[in-house]
Amino acid sequence: MAIILLKLNKFMHRTFSEALIERKAVIWALFNREITTRLGDSYFSYTWLIVEPLFFIGMFASMFYFLGRNTGEMPILLFLLTGIVPFFYFRKTIQSCANVISSNKSLLSYRQVKIIDAVMARVILESTISIMTAIICSLIIIYLDQGSRVYFPLQIILAVSMLAILSLGIGLILAILSYYYIDLNKFTGVVFRVMFFTSGVFFSLSDFPKQIAYYISFNPALQAIEFIRASFHQQTTLSPYLSLYYLESFSIISLALGLAMYYTQRNNLLMNDRSR
Amino acid sequence: MIKLINVTKYYRIKDHKHYILKDVSFTFPKGKSVGIFGSNGAGKSTFLRMLGGLEYPNSGKIVSTSSISWPVGLSAGFQGSLTARQNIKFVCQIHNKNRVETKQIIDFVSDFAEIGKFFDMPIKTYSSGMKGKINFGLSMAFDFDYFLIDEVTGVGDPSFKAKSKKLFDKKKEESNIIMVSHSMTEMKKNVDIGVVLKDGQINIYENIDEAIEVYKS
Numbered sequence: 068m069a070i071i072l073l074k075l076n077k078f079m080h081r082t083f084s085e086a087l088i089e090r091k092a093v094i095w096a097l098f099n100r101e102i103t104t105r106l107g108d109s110y111f112s113y114t115w116l117i118v119e120p121l122f123f124i125g126m127f128a129s130m131f132y133f134l135g136r137n138t139g140e141m142p143i144l145l146f147l148l149t150g151i152v153p154f155f156y157f158r159k160t161i162q163s164c165a166n167v168i169s170s171n172k173s174l175l176s177y178r179q180v181k182i183i184d185a186v187m188a189r190v191i192l193e194s195t196i197s198i199m200t201a202i203i204c205s206l207i208i209i210y211l212d213q214g215s216r217v218y219f220p221l222q223i224i225l226a227v228s229m230l231a232i233l234s235l236g237i238g239l240i241l242a243i244l245s246y247y248y249i250d251l252n253k254f255t256g257v258v259f260r261v262m263f264f265t266s267g268v269f270f271s272l273s274d275f276p277k278q279i280a281y282y283i284s285f286n287p288a289l290q291a292i293e294f295i296r297a298s299f300h301q302q303t304t305l306s307p308y309l310s311l312y313y314l315e316s317f318s319i320i321s322l323a324l325g326l327a328m329y330y331t332q333r334n335n336l337l338m339n340d341r342s343r
Numbered sequence: 344m345i346k347l348i349n350v351t352k353y354y355r356i357k358d359h360k361h362y363i364l365k366d367v368s369f370t371f372p373k374g375k376s377v378g379i380f381g382s383n384g385a386g387k388s389t390f391l392r393m394l395g396g397l398e399y400p401n402s403g404k405i406v407s408t409s410s411i412s413w414p415v416g417l418s419a420g421f422q423g424s425l426t427a428r429q430n431i432k433f434v435c436q437i438h439n440k441n442r443v444e445t446k447q448i449i450d451f452v453s454d455f456a457e458i459g460k461f462f463d464m465p466i467k468t469y470s471s472g473m474k475g476k477i478n479f480g481l482s483m484a485f486d487f488d489y490f491l492i493d494e495v496t497g498v499g500d501p502s503f504k505a506k507s508k509k510l511f512d513k514k515k516e517e518s519n520i521i522m523v524s525h526s527m528t529e530m531k532k533n534v535d536i537g538v539v540l541k542d543g544q545i546n547i548y549e550n551i552d553e554a555i556e557v558y559k560s
Contacts, residue, residue, distance in 0.1 A: 088439060096436030100422065103429055176420040177413045178396035179437045334399045 093179050097188035100174075105192070117200050121207065123151050127269050141299060144208045145215050149295045150268035152204065153227070156197035157234055157266075157288050158259050163189050164238025165245050165255055168336065175337060182336050183329055186242055190235050198227075219298040226294035226314070233287055233318040239325030243332050267292045272306050284308035287317040345371040345394060345411070345489065347545075350403035352386070352393065363389055364400070365543030371489075376519045378530040378551065380558040381540035387523045388414075390540060391491050394521060409488030415478060416493040423467035427458070427477050430466060434481060448484040455480040455510070457503070472499055483510050490514070492522040527555055 106112045124147045131143055167185045174180050209215070217223065245251045266288040272280055283289060293309050347369045353360040363386030371377060381387045392398045393405060395414045413420060421430050431452055435445040453462050456476040461469060469477070476499050482490060499507065515533070524530050530537070530551065537554025539546050548554035 092439040093437050096433050099436065100425065100429070100433050104422075104424055173420060173422050174433070176397060176416075177434065177437055178411075337397055337399075 089179055090184065093181070093184045094188050094191070097171075097174075097180070097185050098192055101188055101192050116196055117203055120148070120151050120155060120200055120204055123155075124148055124204070124208075127151075131269075141296065142215055144211060145205075145299065146271075146296065147269060148201075148204055148208055149299070150266075150292050152197065152201045153230055153292050153295060154263065154266050154268050154288060156193060157230055157291075158262075159197075160190055160193040160234040161238050161241060162252075162255065162259070163193065164234075165241040165252060167238075167242045168246050182242065182333065183239070186235070186239055190231070190238060193234075194231055215299050217298055218301050222298040223295050225311070226291045226298075229314050229318045230288070230291040232322050233291075233314075236318065236321030236323070236325040239329050240321065243325075243328045243336070246332075246336055262286065262288065265289070271296070272308055280308055284310075287314055290314040290317075344373055344409055345405070345407045348404045348406060350393075350400040350405060352389065352398075352400045354389075362543035363540070364545070366403070367543070367545050369545050369547070371521070372536065374519065375535040376515065376533060377521045378534035378537045378554070379521065379523045379540060380530075380537055380554055382558075385540045387540055388493060391493055391521065391523055394489075395491050410486075411489045412482055412485065412487040412491055414491045414493045415482040420478070421466045421474065424465050426463045426465055427452070427456075427461070427469075428463055431477075431481055438485065448481075451484045452477060452480040455483070455506070475499070476503065479507060483507075483514055486518065488518055490518055490520045492520050492524070494524050530555075 106116075124144060127147050128143050164186050167189060168175075168182060171180070171182075171185045174185075175182075241251065241255060265283050266286055267283075272284065272289070272293055275283065290309060291314060293306065294311070294314070297305055297309070347364075347367055350364050350367050350369075351362070352364045353362045355361075379387050379390060389398060391414045393400060394407075395411055397414070420434075422433070425433070428449060431449050432445055435448050440448065456462075456473070456479075458469070458473050458476065461473060466474060466477075511533075520533060522530065522534055534551065537548045537551045537558075539548065539554055539557050541557075546557070548557065
């Protein structure tokens with residue numbers, strides 16, 4: 068195996084494989100710690116993971132029923148599922164990444180623990196939880212609401228992967244910005260409130276007039292959600308506002324930006340409060 | 344072996360640079376324990392953190408071929424909402440210990456610290472003495488070439504102090520310590536050479552008493 072000598076962080080001389088093993092050990096340790104703090108000892112937190120999206124789906128479904136809204140071809144529960152689960156994943160991941168530094172401050176006194184490990188641990192945890200809740204909720208809803216099939220499963224996987232990369236990138240950017248701007252949380256809270264209504268959670272892009280649809284389609288979360296929904300329809304023609312190229316570029320650029328910001332700031336993030 | 348090569352470290356205070364190290368090149372002598380002296384604010388803790396890889400110099404390099412512990416202080420490094428057991432498991436996992444080793448370390452620390460049922464309670468419920476005991480016990484459970492100690496020896500009641508001294512001395516047979524403390528007696532007992540941090544320079548004194556004299560002046 069080729070061994071690459073890497074002078075890591077002006078500190079110890081180590082081989083590349085040793086460094087990778089250390090990253091994996093730290094991310095695993097942080098992953099365990101995240102599970103312990105988030106999902107504690109009670110059974111309630113585990114059940115809440117599944118109950119929460121089902122609760123929102125049920126709430127919106129009953130609203131739609133009483134308002135007499137029509138969601139086109141898709142059965143309503145599936146329509147809401149494909150809006151709520153991805154959006155909650157997106158929002159939860161980014162918000163938890165945004166305060167990763169303040170939650171992990173005490174653990175940063177170990178040399179091996181770096182911010183990027185904490186961010187990755189959170190993203191991996193949220194992704195795992197989200198995939199499992201999506202599968203369980205889908206099974207429940209398919210049981211209740213027969214009459215829909217997945218026609219393009221790979222498109223779902225692609226859209227979800229792009230969403231994951233997007234969350235990682237924006238999460239990294241916000242993690243680093245929150246170190247410098249302490250009240251960033253309040254701002255992101257407001258932004259997510261707005262995004263909840265403009266990300267296609269409970270409407271479809273075709274529900275809007277052309278002008279508004281054009282502006283709303285710049286939202287990458289909307290793109291991902293609409294791609295997931297399109298995978299349940301048989302026709303291959305997509306709405307003209309959807310662009311896989313846009314979604315992919317947005318995700319990759321945000322990841323690159325997040326990594327670049329992390330790379331330049333990684334030494335500053337560790338500093339004592341005294342020296343800030 | 345730990346080597347500093349042209350290391351400069353400063354803090355920016357308003358428009359003024361407060362230098363802790365100014366273009367310092369220094370090698371820690373092999374096989375000796377080092378005590379770091381310096382007045383308050385001279386940068387001893389920062390220096391220790393740099394040795395531990397937690398902070399980086401503004402320029403220059405710190406190179407090490409020995410394994411170095413994290414700075415062992417009173418309670419830093421513990422997640423308050425987790426129990427001692429969970430925190431110790433975390434530290435073991437970071438150092439890539441497998442399950443068997445992790446269990447051994449957890450048993451070792453729980454025997455050593457003797458805090459009974461508190462071991463499975465969140466660390467934020469501990470007194471500072473208990474935290475210090477766990478921290479000290481945890482660091483002693485590992486084998487590093489250099490231990491960084493930040494003013495933490497001497498925690499606990501007399502019987503615990505005796506027990507920890509015994510363990511500490513046993514560790515010193517195989518490892519060295521780099522210690523920051525304000526207690527001259529502690530320093531004299533544990534370190535071989537003294538290093539004084541003053542005005543951005545490091546001066547090494549083979550004789551502890553000499554170092555103490557310079558420090559006091």
